[in-house]
Structure formats: C-alpha cells, structure tokens
Amino acid sequence: MIDTLMQNPTGIALLALLGLGAVFGALLGFAAVRFRTEGNPIADQVNQLLPQTQCGQCGFPGCRPYAEAIANGEAINKCPPGGQETIEALASLLDVEPEPLDAEHGEEKAPRVALIREAECIGCTKCIQACPVDAILGAAKVMHTVIADECTGCDLCVDPCPVDCIDMIERKTGIQHWRWQSPDVIASDRVAA
Amino acid sequence: MIEVHTIKGGIHPPEEKALSNPGHVIDCPMPPKLILPLNQHIGAAAEPIVAVGQYVLGGECLATATGLVSANVHAPTSGVIASIDDHPVPHASGLSNCCIELIPDGEDKWLALNGTDDFRQATPADLVTAIRCAGISGMGGAGFPTAVKLMASDRTPIDTLIINGTECEPYITADDTLMQVNPAGIIEGAEILAFIVGAERILFAVEDNKPEAAAALTQAVVDTASSVAREVVTFPTKYPSGGEKQLIEILTGQQVPSGKLPADLGIVCQNTGTAVAVRDAVVVGRPLTHRIVTLTGRALNKPANYRVPLGTPIEFLLSIAGYQAEQSSRLVHGGPMMGFAIDDPRIPVVKTTNCVLAPTEQEFPSAPSAQACIRCGHCAEACPASLLPQQLYWYARARDQEQLERHNLFDCIECGACAWVCPSHIPLVQYYRAAKGFIQDSREEKIRSERSQARFEARQARVEREAQAREAKRAARKAAAQAKTTQDTEEDPIQAAVARAKARKSEQEVTE
Amino acid sequence: MLADYALLLIGAVLVNNFVLVQFLGLCPFMGVSNKLESAMGMAAATTFVLTLASVSSYLTYNYLLVPLDLTYLRTISFILVIAVVVQFTEMVVRKSSPLLHKVLGVYLPLITTNCAVLGVALLNINKSHSFTQSLLYGFGAAVGFSLVLILFAAMRERLAVADVPEPFQGAAIGMVTAGLASLAFMGFAGLV
Numbered sequence: 094m095i096d097t098l099m100q101n102p103t104g105i106a107l108l109a110l111l112g113l114g115a116v117f118g119a120l121l122g123f124a125a126v127r128f129r130t131e132g133n134p135i136a137d138q139v140n141q142l143l144p145q146t147q148c149g150q151c152g153f154p155g156c157r158p159y160a161e162a163i164a165n166g167e168a169i170n171k172c173p174p175g176g177q178e179t180i181e182a183l184a185s186l187l188d189v190e191p192e193p194l195d196a197e198h199g200e201e202k203a204p205r206v207a208l209i210r211e212a213e214c215i216g217c218t219k220c221i222q223a224c225p226v227d228a229i230l231g232a233a234k235v236m237h238t239v240i241a242d243e244c245t246g247c248d249l250c251v252d253p254c255p256v257d258c259i260d261m262i263e264r265k266t267g268i269q270h271w272r273w274q275s276p277d278v279i280a281s282d283r284v285a286a
Numbered sequence: 287m288i289e290v291h292t293i294k295g296g297i298h299p300p301e302e303k304a305l306s307n308p309g310h311v312i313d314c315p316m317p318p319k320l321i322l323p324l325n326q327h328i329g330a331a332a333e334p335i336v337a338v339g340q341y342v343l344g345g346e347c348l349a350t351a352t353g354l355v356s357a358n359v360h361a362p363t364s365g366v367i368a369s370i371d372d373h374p375v376p377h378a379s380g381l382s383n384c385c386i387e388l389i390p391d392g393e394d395k396w397l398a399l400n401g402t403d404d405f406r407q408a409t410p411a412d413l414v415t416a417i418r419c420a421g422i423s424g425m426g427g428a429g430f431p432t433a434v435k436l437m438a439s440d441r442t443p444i445d446t447l448i449i450n451g452t453e454c455e456p457y458i459t460a461d462d463t464l465m466q467v468n469p470a471g472i473i474e475g476a477e478i479l480a481f482i483v484g485a486e487r488i489l490f491a492v493e494d495n496k497p498e499a500a501a502a503l504t505q506a507v508v509d510t511a512s513s514v515a516r517e518v519v520t521f522p523t524k525y526p527s528g529g530e531k532q533l534i535e536i537l538t539g540q541q542v543p544s545g546k547l548p549a550d551l552g553i554v555c556q557n558t559g560t561a562v563a564v565r566d567a568v569v570v571g572r573p574l575t576h577r578i579v580t581l582t583g584r585a586l587n588k589p590a591n592y593r594v595p596l597g598t599p600i601e602f603l604l605s606i607a608g609y610q611a612e613q614s615s616r617l618v619h620g621g622p623m624m625g626f627a628i629d630d631p632r633i634p635v636v637k638t639t640n641c642v643l644a645p646t647e648q649e650f651p652s653a654p655s656a657q658a659c660i661r662c663g664h665c666a667e668a669c670p671a672s673l674l675p676q677q678l679y680w681y682a683r684a685r686d687q688e689q690l691e692r693h694n695l696f697d698c699i700e701c702g703a704c705a706w707v708c709p710s711h712i713p714l715v716q717y718y719r720a721a722k723g724f725i726q727d728s729r730e731e732k733i734r735s736e737r738s739q740a741r742f743e744a745r746q747a748r749v750e751r752e753a754q755a756r757e758a759k760r761a762a763r764k765a766a767a768q769a770k771t772t773q774d775t776e777e778d779p780i781q782a783a784v785a786r787a788k789a790r791k792s793e794q795e796v797t798e
Numbered sequence: 799m800l801a802d803y804a805l806l807l808i809g810a811v812l813v814n815n816f817v818l819v820q821f822l823g824l825c826p827f828m829g830v831s832n833k834l835e836s837a838m839g840m841a842a843a844t845t846f847v848l849t850l851a852s853v854s855s856y857l858t859y860n861y862l863l864v865p866l867d868l869t870y871l872r873t874i875s876f877i878l879v880i881a882v883v884v885q886f887t888e889m890v891v892r893k894s895s896p897l898l899h900k901v902l903g904v905y906l907p908l909i910t911t912n913c914a915v916l917g918v919a920l921l922n923i924n925k926s927h928s929f930t931q932s933l934l935y936g937f938g939a940a941v942g943f944s945l946v947l948i949l950f951a952a953m954r955e956r957l958a959v960a961d962v963p964e965p966f967q968g969a970a971i972g973m974v975t976a977g978l979a980s981l982a983f984m985g986f987a988g989l990v
Contacts (some may be wrong), residue, residue, distance in 0.1 A: 105868065110875065113875060121882060121885055124889050125889060143735070164900075187900060226742050228741070243738075275716070
C-alpha cells in the first residue's frame with residue numbers, strides 16, 4: 094500500500110508531512126518530559142511584594158492565596174494596605190499595566206494600629222485567636238493588650254470582640270518620620286491645567 | 287608640601303563673605319530663656335535627667351545619650367528648668383520636638399571643671415569618654431556624635447587626620463573667624479584628635495579665599511611642637527570642596543568608595559569648631575555649650591560672627607544683630623545652598639547652627655517657576671560626586687526605586703550645585719530628597735512586612751501543632767476507651783455481679 | 799571565504815537589518831520592548847529559535863523536500879519546523895525562568911508567526927545558501943533583531959519616564975522613534 098502511495102505525488106507529499114510531524118511530535122514529547130516544571134515560583138515573588146497584613150480585604154484568606162491568584166492572572170489592584178505603591182511594584186514585576194486601586198475592596202488609608210481599651214476588656218481571648226500575626230498579648234481572664242510594633246492594622250480583631258473595646262487609631266508620626274515632598278508640578282503643567 | 291588635586295564639577299557662586307566681617311567675634315548676651323532640644327545630632331534623642339523646677343549650674347548635664355549614636359545635652363549657664371516639652375526646633379519640616387527650657391538666673395555659676403594638663407597621660411579610650419561626656423557632635427553642619435566617629439574599630443588603621451576649615455558655602459564665616467581668633471585651640475584640639483585615632487599626619491584644609499585664617503593657622507603650627515607631621519593646605523576656592531568626600535579627594539586624590547566611610551581609607555575628618563570643642567572638653571573639662579554663629583544678610587544692621595550660648599532663640603539673635611523685618615524676604619538656618627527656611631523664629635541655636643541668614647528680596651529673589659528639562663547636561667557637569675542628576679531627576683519623578691539605586695542616589699550629598707546651574711530652575715535637590723524619603727519608607731515597609739510574614743507563618747505552625755496535639759490526644763483517648771471495652775467483653779462486670787448474686791441466692795435457698 | 803561569511807553576517811545584522819530595514823518581525827519588536835529585561839529575554843529566545851529554525855529548515859528542504867520533489871510544500875513544512883522549535887524553546891524558558899516566561903507571555907508562542915523567522919527560512923532558499931551560509935544568515939538575522947530590540951527597549955524605558963506630550967504617549971512615540979531609528983539604520987546602505 095505504501096508503494097502505491099509512493100507512486101502518487103500527493104501520496105508522497107502526505108507521507109512526507111506525516112513523517113515530519115511524527116518525528117517532531119516524538120521530539121516534543123521527549124522534551125515535555127525532560128523539561129517538566131513543578132511548583133509556582135511566581136507566586137513566591139508576588140507574595141514578597143504584598144504587605145503581609147493578612148487582612149483579607151482582597152477577598153482571599155490571606156496574602157499567600159492572593160499571591161497565588163495573581164500568578165494565575167487575578168487583577169493586581171485589590172490590596173488596600175499595599176496601596177498604589179504595591180500595585181506599581183506588581184505591575185513592574187509582571188510587566189502589566191498598573192491600574193488604580195479597586196474601590197470595591199476598600200481604600201488606601203493611613204497606617205493604623207489596634208488599641209484595646211483596657212478598662213472594658215473582659216479577657217475572652219477572642220481577639221487573640223483572630224489576630225493573624227499574634228500581635229495581641231494575653232490569656233483567658235487576663236488583660237489583653239496589643240503589641241503596637243507588631244500590629245499590621247488589618248482590623249480582624251475588631252469584629253470578634255464581644256464588648257467592642259478595640260479602636261483602630263492612626264500610627265503616630267513625628268519629626269523622625271517626616272519626609273520631603275516631591276515638587277511635581279512644573280510651570281508648563283500648570284499652564285495646561 | 288602635599289599635592290593638591292581637583293574635584294570634577296563644582297560651582298563658583300558669589301562668596302559674600304566680607305559682609306559678616308570675619309575675624310572678629312562678638313559675645314552674644316544671655317537671652318531671657320534657652321531652649322535646648324534633646325536631639326541636636328544624628329542619632330537617638332538624649333534622655334532628660336533633670337526635672338521641671340530644678341536648679342542647674344552651667345556645664346551641668348541635662349540629658350544623657352541613649353544608646354551608641356547619641357549625645358549629651360548640657361546647660362550653657364546656671365538657671366532653673368522651666369519645662370521639658372515640645373517646642374519648634376531647627377528642622378526642614380518646621381515641626382516641634384522635645385526640648386528642655388532653661389531660664390538663666392543671670393549669675394552664670396558653673397560646675398567645677400576638671401581638665402587635664404597632659405592629655406597624653408590618658409588612654410585614647412578615656413579621651414573618647416571625655417568627648418562623649420562633653421556632648422560633642424560635628425559642628426560643621428552634619429552633627430554626627432564625635433565620640434562615635436573616633437571610636438577604635440577593626441577597620442584600617444588611621445594615618446591622616448583632616449581638620450576641615452574649608453567653609454565653602456557662601457555667606458558663612460564662622461570657621462574663618464574661629465581660625466583667626468583661636469588658632470591655638472584648633473592646633474591643640476587637632477593634636478588630641480590625632481593622638482586618639484593614632485594619625486601620623488594632620489592636614490589643616492583652608493580654601494584660598496581665607497588667607498588670614500591660613501596665615502594664623504600656619505603661625506600657630508610654627509609656634510608649637512608636635513610629634514606628628516602637620517601641614518596647613520590651601521587650595522582653590524570652589525563649592526562644595528568642604529564636603530568630607532570632596533575634601534578627601536582634593537587633599538589625597540583618593541575617592542571614598544560608594545557606601546564606604548573615610549575611615550576605610552585610613553582618614554578621619556573633623557571640623558575646626560569640633561576640634562576646639564574637643565580641646566575645651568579635654569584640657570579644661572568644659573562641655574559643649576557655646577558656638578560661633580555667623581549672622582549675615584543685608585536685612586541685618588549688624589551682620590557679624592557672634593559667640594552664642596546653645597539654646598538661644600533665633601529671634602533674640604536677630605534682635606541683637608539689628609534685624610529689619612520689612613526688608614527681609616525670608617530667614618535661613620544654615621547657608622544659601624544647604625540651609626533650610628525658618629518659619630518660626632522662636633527656634634533655638636543648636637550644635638549644628640553655623641549661620642543664620644536674613645537676606646533682602648534683592649539678595650535672594652524668589653525662585654522662578656520650574657520649566658521643562660531641556661536635557662542640556664549642565665547638571666552632570668556640575669555634580670561633584672560624578673552622578674547623573676538628569677537621570678536621577680527623571681527616575682525620581684517616575685518613582686523608579688530600582689533605577690534610582692542603580693544610579694547611586696544615596697551618594698548624592700545634596701550640595702545643590704546641579705540645581706544652581708539648571709537653566710530651567712528645576713529644584714533638583716528637592717526631587718532627590720523626596721526620592722530618598724520614599725525609598726527609605728519602602729525599605730522600612732519591606733522589613734515590616736517580612737516580619738509580619740514570619741509571625742504569620744509562625745502562628746500557622748503553632749495552630750497546626752496545637753491541632754495535631756488535640757488530634758493525638760483524641761486518638762489516644764479513643765484508643766484507651768476501645769482497649770477498655772475489649773477488656774470488658776471478656777468479662778462484663780454487671781453480668782458477673784448478677785451471676786454472683788444468683789449463686790449466693792441459690793446457695794441460701796439450699797441451706798434453708 | 800572568511801571574508802564572504804563576514805560580509806554575509808554584517809549584511810544580515812546591519813545593512814539589511816530584518817526589523818528596521820526589511821520591516822519584518824515588528825510585532826515582538828513593538829510588543830516586548832517596554833522593559834529592558836524582557837527585551838533581553840525575548841532577544842535570547844528569538845536568537846535560539848532563529849538559528850535552530852534556519853538550520854532545521856535548510857536540512858528539511860535539502861534532505862526531504864528536494865529529493866522527494868516536494869519543494870512546493872516548503873512554506874507549510876517550514877512553519878511546522880518553526881512551530882516545533884518554538885514549542886521546544888517555550889518549554890526550556892518555562893523551566894529555566896518562570897518569571898521570564900510569564901513576562902513574555904503570549905509573545906513567546908507568537909515567535910511562530912514572527913515573519914522574520916519564516917522570512918529567513920525562505921530567503922535562505924531564494925539565495926541558495928549552503929549549510930554554513932544558512933546558519934550564519936539565521937544567526938546574523940537574530941543578532942540584528944536582538945541588537946535593535948535591546949536598543950529600542952533602552953530608548954522606550956527612557957521615553958516612559960520623560961515628559962512626552964499626552965497625544966504621543968505610549969505606542970505613538972514608540973512608532974515615531976522606530977521610524978527615526980529605521981532612517982538611521984538605512985544609513986548603512988552601501989557599507990557592504
């Protein structure tokens with residue numbers, strides 16, 4: 094049968110192409126096995142850029158799940174604690190266009206810390222269990238207090254408190270944290286505006 | 287005679303030095319109150335050790351250094367502590383910080399001072415302690431605690447001590463005046479410093495626009511003997527030759543590598559004022575309580591160099607110098623290139639206040655609006671640190687941290703030469719300062735988020751462990767319960783008891 | 799002999815640069831030149847593909863199609879060869895640098911449709927190149943492509959932070975720049 098096919102010019106063409114396809118297919122099959130990849134290293138790099146507040150405002154249960162979602166194509170503008178800076182950094186890493194923060198997920202606020210009004214605290218440990226970074230010191234029936242330096246301002250502790258004694262206050266800034274502002278408006282911009 | 291080199295770039299702004307009559311010091315009278323900030327230096331603020339209402343003597347320590355990079359604060363005169371509270375301080379932000387307010391009682395009673403006649407009898411470590419106790423920090427403008435700079439470390443041995451009398455910034459003549467009025471103090475201070483660091487030679491650096499100062503120092507060198515080689519070096523005037531790294535390049539031809547210190551090249555650089563303060567601390571036992579401040583600018587009737595107690599409110603100084611508020615366009619703390627505007631004249635003189643400028647509108651016209659960059663490249667020609675100001679400008683505007691670090695943003699000494707030559711009047715240095723700020727913020731953020739991540743992962747691990755422990759306990763309990771029930775099926779206790787009772791009953795029936 | 803090869807190389811890299819003079823391969827040229835790192839990655843990938851494809855096409859043509867008198871099938875068989883080489887390259891890139899793979903995104907498989915690659919393969923036939931000549935021509939085309947891509951990426955990085963007037967921002971100023979670069983490269987005409 095091959096011989097008759099070989100006489101026919103169309104047959105030769107077909108055979109040649111099929112033969113080529115088969116050889117290359119085998120080559121690719123071998124390559125697919127040889128160059129197999131495991132894991133998701135991009136998610137690690139994305140996770141490094143996220144602020145690690147573990148607050149869940151992005152809709153994912155923590156920063157790592159959001160990082161993995163981003164590695165799979167999720168939008169990068171869902172993190173309010175990271176703010177525009179983080180969106181720009183993610184855009185730069187993944188070579189995509191930076192977008193403004195998605196208002197649905199919250200807005201960029203000044204950094205805050207939790208403060209427990211100790212006079213009202215009943216020692217129930219509900220806030221301690223809620224804190225994702227163990228920034229609340231205390232035990233059952235013993236006074237609870239927030240370690241301000243470790244608090245990320247995620248405000249996951251506010252809801253569980255049965256006596257509602259936790260306030261979110263703005264992180265103190267003083268002369269030590271003052272920064273120069275960029276003089277960004279130039280004359281020609283002002284004229285155009 | 288050492289060979290003098292030149293640095294790339296640099297500018298020649300009008301000097302305006304003669305205005306403040308260098309070479310003469312006027313003693314400033316004691317103001318009605320002294321405001322002493324707890325932080326007049328680079329590093330952590332000092333901790334107050336006095337209480338409100340306490341009576342203190344001149345030279346008494348009011349606040350002690352916290353940690354290594356910090357400095358003490360002393361009372362410039364006797365008086366009563368009125369308050370320890372926030373007060374506007376000399377800072378570009380115009381913000382307030384904690385200060386000790388001292389009301390002088392007019393008696394100027396001082397603590398008994400203990401100096402030493404022959405400092406060579408002491409060890410370098412003891413002398414460094416004396417300098418630390420005296421609260422001395424760099425008086426050229428930076429304010430780095432001197433004792434820390436002099437501390438021995440495992441670095442390269444020091445062979446050269448440079449005494450920086452360059453004073454390259456226009457208008458300022460405080461160091462010039464000090465060199466003319468107290469050259470012996472500078473020479474002696476330099477000897478002490480050289481002894482501490484183990485230097486083999488001392489170079490006194492003076493720009494060639496200060497011939498009287500150079501002559502005074504040269505005479506003082508001739509008049510004294512020393513075990514180390516000393517030389518007064520003059521070199522052509524150029525701004526900013528007085529920057530530490532620039533001066534080292536001029537005197538030695540070596541460049542301090544990016545990210546390294548002069549000590550890595552075996553060089554220590556100190557300001558002339560600091561040298562005199564060191565001499566006073568070691569020989570007399572006197573802490574740092576006064577300094578020479580240049581008051582200049584054409585809005586003053588009596589521009590001159592004043593010897594001022596630290597903590598003097600600047601408005602008091604201005605009144606002494608005959609300040610004409612209507613004529614002045616603004617007030618500047620420091621020089622015209624590296625100083626910052628004073629919003630509130632109540633701020634006090636601190637250890638780094640070398641000059642207060644009160645210019646007229648004519649002298650300092652308001653900055654014209656910035657226009658677009660025309661990419662002329664004059665800024666790169668003027669930069670004394672061989673950076674690329676134009677690239678830094680574009681990347682600072684784009685907030686591109688990676689490129690800014692690659693272009694050595696943190697090697698910029700913020701001298702302002704680039705902004706001075708820019709034909710579009712772009713405030714370049716402000717862009718670089720803002721860029722340094724947001725890069726520092728992002729570095730701090732990164733450290734914080736790494737810490738939070740570590741804590742989060744530790745917590746996950748702990749919760750996991752506790753869950754597993756609970757599981758293990760439950761499984762153990764279940765296994766124990768199962769073991770018990772298998773035992774019981776072999777011999778059910780209830781059945782056995784019933785059987786025993788039946789047996790006893792039937793026995794009883796039999797016996798009856 | 800060596801001089802001929804040198805001339806062939808210079809011709810492919812500069813005088814008849816595939817991107818700026820022959821206007822082939824413009825899609826990845828405009829699409830991946832936003833950042834220098836991704837441009838370098840793309841340049842490396844394209845060099846690998848071009849050289850390999852050029853050689854494989856030559857071998858396929860001269861040892862399969864010509865003996866079987868199937869030269870009319872060259873277009874389809876070259877595309878087959880190129881597609882296989884690109885797939886192989888994609889696997890290697892994904893293994894060695896997942897970030898580069900993510901950054902290049904769809905442009906990596908799009909090398910298959912890069913007219914420069916097919917162009918080189920077909921031009922080798924047109925010019926009746928020998929094996930060595932095909933290899934050098936393919937490699938030269940790749941070097942020329944890489945050179946221009948990297949230069950252009952560097953320019954675009956600077957353009958991205960410059961104060962470009964709004965109507966020109968983005969691809970528009972990129973096109974204008976590419977046109978000017980093309981003018982510059984046409985200055986090489988007559989060099990060889």
